[in-house]
Amino acid sequence: xxxxxxxxxxxxxxxxxxxxxxxxxxxxxxxxxxxxxxxxxxxxxxxxxxxxxxxxxxxxxxxxxxxxxxxxxxxxxxxxxxxxxxxxxxxxxxxxxxxxxxxxxxxxxxxxxxxxxxxxxxxxxxxxxxxxxxxxxxxxxxxxxxxxxxxxxxxxxxxxxxxxxxxxxxxxxxxxxxxxxxxxxxxxxxxxxxxxxxxxxxxxxxxxxxxxxxxxxxxxxxxxxxxxxxxxxxxxxxxxxxxxxxxxxxxxxxxxxxxxxxxxxxxxxxxxxxxxxxxxxxxxxxxxxxxxxxxxxxxxxxxxxxxxxxxxxxxxxxxxxxxxxxxx
Amino acid sequence: xxxxxxxxxxxxxxxxxxxxxxxxxxxxxxxxxxxxxxxxxxxxxxxxxxxxxxxxxxxxxxxxxxxxxxxxxxxxxxxxxxxxxxxxxxxxxxxxxxxxxxxxxxxxxxxxxxxxxxxxxxxxxxxxxxxxxxxxxxxxxxxxxxxxxxxxxxxxxxxxxxxxxxxxxxxxxxxxxxxxxxxxxxxxxxxxxxxxxxxxxxxxxxxxxxxxxxxxxxxxxxxxxxxxxxxxxxxxxxxxxxxxxxxxxxxxxxxxxxxxxxxxxxxxxxxxxxxxxxxxxxxxxxxxxxxxxxxxxxxxxxxxxxxxxxxxxxxxxxxxxxxxxxxx
Numbered sequence: 323x324x325x326x327x328x329x330x331x332x333x334x335x336x337x338x339x340x341x342x343x344x345x346x347x348x349x350x351x352x353x354x355x356x357x358x359x360x361x362x363x364x365x366x367x368x369x370x371x372x373x374x375x376x377x378x379x380x381x382x383x384x385x386x387x388x389x390x391x392x393x394x395x396x397x398x399x400x401x402x403x404x405x406x407x408x409x410x411x412x413x414x415x416x417x418x419x420x421x422x423x424x425x426x427x428x429x430x431x432x433x434x435x436x437x438x439x440x441x442x443x444x445x446x447x448x449x450x451x452x453x454x455x456x457x458x459x460x461x462x463x464x465x466x467x468x469x470x471x472x473x474x475x476x477x478x479x480x481x482x483x484x485x486x487x488x489x490x491x492x493x494x495x496x497x498x499x500x501x502x503x504x505x506x507x508x509x510x511x512x513x514x515x516x517x518x519x520x521x522x523x524x525x526x527x528x529x530x531x532x533x534x535x536x537x538x539x540x541x542x543x544x545x546x547x548x549x550x551x552x553x554x555x556x557x558x559x560x561x562x563x564x565x566x567x568x569x570x571x572x573x574x575x576x577x578x579x580x581x582x583x584x585x586x587x588x589x590x591x592x593x594x595x596x597x598x599x600x601x602x603x604x605x606x607x608x609x610x611x612x613x614x615x616x617x618x619x620x621x622x623x624x625x626x627x628x629x630x631x632x633x634x635x636x637x638x639x640x641x642x643x644x645x646x647x648x649x650x
Numbered sequence: 651x652x653x654x655x656x657x658x659x660x661x662x663x664x665x666x667x668x669x670x671x672x673x674x675x676x677x678x679x680x681x682x683x684x685x686x687x688x689x690x691x692x693x694x695x696x697x698x699x700x701x702x703x704x705x706x707x708x709x710x711x712x713x714x715x716x717x718x719x720x721x722x723x724x725x726x727x728x729x730x731x732x733x734x735x736x737x738x739x740x741x742x743x744x745x746x747x748x749x750x751x752x753x754x755x756x757x758x759x760x761x762x763x764x765x766x767x768x769x770x771x772x773x774x775x776x777x778x779x780x781x782x783x784x785x786x787x788x789x790x791x792x793x794x795x796x797x798x799x800x801x802x803x804x805x806x807x808x809x810x811x812x813x814x815x816x817x818x819x820x821x822x823x824x825x826x827x828x829x830x831x832x833x834x835x836x837x838x839x840x841x842x843x844x845x846x847x848x849x850x851x852x853x854x855x856x857x858x859x860x861x862x863x864x865x866x867x868x869x870x871x872x873x874x875x876x877x878x879x880x881x882x883x884x885x886x887x888x889x890x891x892x893x894x895x896x897x898x899x900x901x902x903x904x905x906x907x908x909x910x911x912x913x914x915x916x917x918x919x920x921x922x923x924x925x926x927x928x929x930x931x932x933x934x935x936x937x938x939x940x941x942x943x944x945x946x947x948x949x950x951x952x953x954x955x956x957x958x959x960x961x962x963x964x965x966x967x968x969x970x971x972x973x974x975x976x977x978x
Contacts, residue, residue, distance in 0.1 A: 424790050428813065432767045435760030444929045445773055451921045453913035453930045460936040462752050484812035485756065585781035593779045601772045602781045608788040 326627065329363035329390065331356055331376070336369050336396070338616040342623060353378075361388040365626070367619055371397035372584065377405045389413060392626060396615045398422050398474060398606070399555055400636050401528035408638075415636040416622055419473055419643050421614045422606030426525065426553050427477040429605035431485060433577045434461055434521055437549050442599060462486030467515045469535075470525035470554065471506050472642060478525055478553075479503060490515055494531070494640075509535070516543040521551065527642040528555040536560065541567035549575040553605045556582040561592065568595045579605045654955065657691035657718065659684055659704070664697050664724070666944040670951060681706075689716040693954070695947055699725035700912065705733045717741060720954060724943045726750050726802060726934070727883055728964050729856035736966075743964040744950055747801055747971050749942045750934030754853065754881050755805040757933035759813060761905045762789055762849055765877050770927060790814030795843045797863075798853035798882065799834050800970060806853055806881075807831060818843055822859070822968070837863070844871040849879065855970040856883040864888065869895035877903040881933045884909040889920065896923045907933045 326346040330336065331353070339348050351359045353375035360366070360379055368376060381387045394416045395403055403415055436442065438459040447454050464487050468479045471493030479489040480502060489503070492515070496508035507515060509531065516522065522544060526532045536550065537560040544550070550573060552559055561582055567573040575597035584603055586592060593600055618634075625632045637644050654674040658664065659681070667676050679687045681703035688694070688707055696704060709715045722744045723731055731743055764770065766787040775782050792815050796807050799821030807817040808830060817831070820843070824836035835843060837859065844850065850872060854860045864878065865888040872878070878901060880887055889910055895901040903925035912931055914920060921928055946962075953960045965972050 424814070425786070425788055428763060428789055429767055429786070431813065432760065432763030432769065435756060436764055436769055439757055439760045441760065441764055441769065442773055445770055445927070447930075448921060448928045451916045451918075455930045455932050455935070457935050457937050457939065458753070458757070458932060460753055460938075461756055481813065485759065485809065486752070588779045588781075590779075593776060599773070600776045602775075602783045604783050604786060607783070607785050609785050610788075611785065 326364045327362060328365045328367060328623075329356075329359055330367045330369050331373065332367075332369035334369075336367070336616045336619075337612055338620070341616075341620045345627060346623070360390065363390045364392070365623070366390040366393045368393060368395040368397075368403070369615075371395050371399075371402065374402055376403060376408070380405070380407045380411075382407055383410060392416070392632075394619050394622065396619070398472075399528055400641065401555060401557075403636075404638060404641055414632065415638055416632055416634045417636055417643060418615055418618060419634045421611065421618055423473045423477040425608040425611070426474050426606045427481040429579070430478045430523055430525075430551055430553060431481045433551050433599065434466070434482065434487070434549075435485075436599075437575050437577070438464075464488070464520040465490070465518055466521035466523060467492060467512070467519040468523045468525060469509075469512070469532075470523075470527070472525075472527065472645065474553075475523075475525040476502060478523055482521075487521070490519075492526075493645075512540070513543060516540065517545065519544060519548055521549055524550075524552045524554040524558050526554050526558060528557055529641040533557050534560050536564065538563040538566065541573055544573060546572060547574050549573070549577070551577045553579045556580045556584065564598075565591060565595055568597050573597070575599075577601070579603055654692045655690060656693045656695060656951075657684075657687055658695045658697050659701065660695075660697035662697075664695070664944045664947075665940055666948070669944075669948045673955060674951070688718065691718045692720070693951070694718040694721045696721060696723040696725075696731070697943075699723050699727075699730065702730060704731060704736070708733070708735045708739075710735055711738060720744070720960075722947050722950065724947070726800075727856055728969065729883060729885075731964075732966060732969055742960065743966055744960055744962040745964055745971060746943055746946060747962045749939065749946055751801045751805040753936040753939070754802050754934045755809040757907070758806045758851055758853075758879055758881060759809045761879050761927065762794070762810065762815070762877075763813070764927075765903050765905070766792075792816070792848040793846055794818070794849035794851060795820060795840070795847040796851045796853060797837075797840070797860075798851075798855070800853075800855065800973065802881075803851075803853040804830060806851055810849075815849070818847075821973075840868070841871060844868065845873065847872060847876055849877055852878075852880045852882040852886050854882050854886060856885055857969040861885050862888050864892065866891040866894065869901055872901060874900060875902045877901070877905070879905045881907050884912065892926075893919060893923055896925050901925070903927075905929070907931055 328346045328348045330350045356375050357379035392414045438461045466482050466487050466489045468475050469492045482489045491503045491506050493506045497506050500506050577599035579601045656674045656676045658678045684703045685707035720742045766789045794810050794817045796803050797820045799819050810817045819831045819834050821834045825834050828834050905927035907929045
């Protein structure tokens with residue numbers, strides 16, 4: 323087999339790609355040079371997954387048009403890759419499913435506990451050198467609704483359950499007999515689930531169906547004591563509706579790790595909303611995560627060159643890796 | 651049986667004592683009136699467990715000296731009650747063992763996750779409207795040493811393990827074959843355990859043996875990346891040694907919920923130590939805790955008047971309720 327050309331879209335080169343030495347030529351590009359370099363690449367590694375450059379650079383289909391046969395994104399969400407020209411092409415799309423599950427589940431558990439124990443207020447009081455005892459909440463016995471039944475949503479559910487939080491999982495379609503959760507609920511069951519939830523967590527893939535699903539109607543179904551957490555994508559939430567729900571006390575609190583516009587602009591009203599915790603899209607990123615992402619790509623590269631079935635192949639119609647696909 | 655006189659030391663009366671109606675006369679006192687009221691009481695309920703009033707009011711032993719036959723404290727720690735005159739007396743001492751286990755374990759898990767995920771810095775950045783992505787830490791795979799093998803320490807260990815944190819438990823004496831932890835280590839094994847720990851958690855009873863156990867020598871055994879959490883008593887820690895360990899970077903961080911002097915004075919240096927989280931002795935206190943404490947006292951009252959074995963009887967020599975004693 324002739325040497326494969328791996329093109330990496332990055333600002334900061336991935337570690338550990340020397341594993342490909344002798345089998346692939348690795349070259350790097352940025353958003354500006356991507357379009358010119360794309361036709362010569364066999365594999366595109368989208369390392370800078372926050373960029374819309376692929377959408378801008380991907381060629382429209384046509385006779386003799388060349389593009390990479392395989393596109394891998396170093397992210398769990400593939401929303402930025404599912405534009406019509408790529409979806410319609412023969413290119414295989416894979417993602418980083420698996421790398422972020424535990425870190426994100428830990429992050430969500432941390433947010434749940436921080437809100438239940440009133441940590442933000444404790445730190446505010448510490449800054450002012452004030453001793454103000456309050457009664458916190460027990461998380462054990464509370465109820466969480468986790469939207470997203472992929473590996474991240476599942477791991478969040480398992481982790482919250484380990485803390486004694488009852489957890490219901492919502493996926494694209496309802497099913498019974500799930501080994502961990504018994505029933506997985508469909509999105510159209512949320513109307514019945516939301517009024518009982520103490521915690522509503524969004525960890526869904528961003529698709530046409532899930533865009534804007536957390537809007538005024540959804541927030542109006544929740545208890546005034548409920549809290550909302552988003553570790554999915556900013557576009558899952560109608561941010562102005564969340565702002566209104568928090569300002570009016572319709573909702574007790576929220577934590578957003580993702581935003582419609584990232585980095586969140588310095589003048590955004592979200593920074594100072596009452597009861598809102600803002601974090602910079604870091605829930606999945608723990609020390610060593612770049613190594614893990616590179617290893618995962620290289621493992622899949624081994625499968626690709628050997629003609630073995632690849633892992634984490636995205637169903638471009640659904641917008642995510644279907645559950646049940648063999649994992650490594 | 652004639653009506654029992656229950657004297658309650660409180661600032662704020664306990665809820666639900668109407669359960670005793672018809673069986674006990676309940677009267678209330680404060681620190682000032684306690685000494686005068688003590689001789690006529692059969693039972694003393696120390697509701698305000700932060701007070702040293704019992705020590706000051708308890709009569710010295712002598713012929714004809716009357717004191718309550720039973721003293722119950724609405725706290726897990728009994729350190730304030732184990733002064734010589736009470737220890738030497740026939741009075742039975744019981745505590746609130748069991749009520750605080752889950753809340754404190756949740757609180758500690760929340761602190762561990764908050765420190766691993768760098769939440770305090772995230773909130774500081776939010777206040778300044780700054781988007782600064784950092785890599786967080788995974789807690790799964792890290793190692794915690796929990797000092798205290800009573801119900802609180804055990805529940806902390808079980809909860810951390812559910813988050814994937816390896817946990818070693820330290821008690822007064824070493825023993826093998828513990829159903830949850832295999833080996834429980836003795837305090838003199840800490841020298842070997844501390845250098846490997848990512849998290850060191852103090853949830854021990856305050857006794858002569860454990861007072862000041864977290865001092866410069868203990869901190870010098872820990873990794874510079876380790877964090878220390880105290881939900882025991884302030885006197886477990888030599889606060890000036892902890893301050894020095896944090897200032898010098900000898901220790902990555904700490905969280906104190908308890909202090910040698912409470913409320914922590916406004917001019918204490920601890921409020922602003924680098925990497926230190928200060929909270930106002932609230933780790934065990936969740937909505938409904940006062941109800942739970944009252945119910946527990948009334949349950950024990952039922953046992954006492956019926957002559958049945960009481961729960962949570964403190965071994966006044968050891969300073970805590972021995973493990974293995976039948977719980978309700």
